[in-house]
Structure formats: C-alpha cells, structure tokens
Amino acid sequence: DADVTQTPRNRITKTGKRIMLECSQTKGHDRMYWYRQDPGLGLRLIYYSFDVKDINKGEISDGYSVSRQAQAKFSLSLESAIPNQTALYFCATQSEREGPAQYFGPGTRLTVT
Amino acid sequence: AQSVTQLGSHVSVSEGALVLLRCNYSSSVPPYLFWYVQYPNQGLQLLLKYTSAATLVKGINGFEAEFKKSETSFHLTKPSAHMSDAAEYFCAVSPSGAGSYQLTFGKGTKLSVIP
Numbered sequence: 520d521a522d523v524t525q526t527p528r529n530r531i532t533k534t535g536k537r538i539m540l541e542c543s544q545t546k547g548h549d550r551m552y553w554y555r556q557d558p559g560l561g562l563r564l565i566y567y568s569f570d571v572k573d574i575n576k577g578e579i580s581d582g583y584s585v586s587r588q589a590q591a592k593f594s595l596s597l598e599s600a601i602p603n604q605t606a607l608y609f610c611a612t613q614s615e616r617e618g619p620a621q622y623f624g625p626g627t628r629l630t631v632t
Numbered sequence: 633a634q635s636v637t638q639l640g641s642h643v644s645v646s647e648g649a650l651v652l653l654r655c656n657y658s659s660s661v662p663p664y665l666f667w668y669v670q671y672p673n674q675g676l677q678l679l680l681k682y683t684s685a686a687t688l689v690k691g692i693n694g695f696e697a698e699f700k701k702s703e704t705s706f707h708l709t710k711p712s713a714h715m716s717d718a719a720e721y722f723c724a725v726s727p728s729g730a731g732s733y734q735l736t737f738g739k740g741t742k743l744s745v746i747p
Contacts (some may be wrong), residue, residue: 523675550733561722561738562676562722564734564739567734576653586701611676615733617731618683618733619666619681619726619735620678620681621735623668623675625674626674
C-alpha cells in the first residue's frame, strides 16, 4: 500500500461549490504539506502543518483552508471553488527527525467549471 | 529568500545519449538541494538529495548530481538515457538550518527521449 494517499484522484466540480481534498499517510511523519501544480509554474505551497496544533499559510493560501485532524490526516478545502483553482494538488509528508526530504502522494486532479 | 532556476523547460536527447538537466540556486548560505521526477499521472518521486555531505550525490535509476558552491549549481546527469527516463524533473531547495526544511521548487524540465 502507498505511504501517502490522496482522495479523490480526480474531481470535477462547479463554480461556487465547496470541496474537500483528503490526504492520509502511514509514514509516521509529523509534518504535512499541500501544494498545487500548474503547467509551467512548478509546485507552489498552499499550507503546511508541523503537527496537529500547528497550521501555517504558504505562498498561495487565499481561497483555501486546511484541517489537520490527526497526525496522519491533513485535508484541504476550497470553500467556494473558482475556475482558476483548476490544478493538480499534491500532499507531501516530512519528518523533522529524519531530515528535509518530502514524500509526495499521487495527486488529485481538480477541475472547476 | 531562496530560489531555484531550471534552465530549459524542455530537453530532448537521443536514447543512449548523455542527460544533463540544469539547476541553479540562489541562497545566502549553502542550502539543501533535491531532484524529483514526475512520471505522467503520478506524484513526485525523490531522485536524490544533497544535505552537506559528499558533493557528488548518486540517486536512483543511474542519475547523479554535483553540488558546486562556486557556481551555485546542482545539475542532474545520467550517462546514457533510456526511454523510461522520459518525465518531468524538478529541482528544489531548502534552508539548511535545523527545523525549517521548506522546499522551494523550480518550474520543471520536461525530458523527452528520442528512439
């Protein structure tokens, strides 16, 4: 089984709808991250969490919110989706104890129409 | 602030030829550096990392990269390209101070391998 899983893998939604993307990990890592990927722009950080009680905004947090329900679960919400949030979304994990490398989930492809 | 520049958004090589993907970083102190690979419809997979040990780093699938402080570079190489190497490659930088570890990614280089 994959160490970092994301659900759903694909989602099409309409403008104005609320949507939640979920991430779970079995790596036992304390830190979790949400990124979005757009063609030609690389990955940009949306939010990150160093532990359950620590949530931080990233480079592009406007229009997004997150919830760290447990050490192993980190959800990303779009409160009112808009078309320019159409992108590929990745969750990643990291261990402060093990060092700086991050480990990525398979991604969620989100389309907002 | 740290940044990464990947030279060339698309690189094409012939099968069996040398692969060279360029990455330059900007940082006030030597950072940690990473290369990730993304195959179609998949997440990012860590190829290799530099964390201030040996400057020549060997990774998976025959790739390696050399940290050159004087050139602020961390170019990725592979002696002989395989068709299976066709993918998008991302260079990333992280502060080297204990605890911070946020990654900043380059915009990616798409590698095509011509039979």
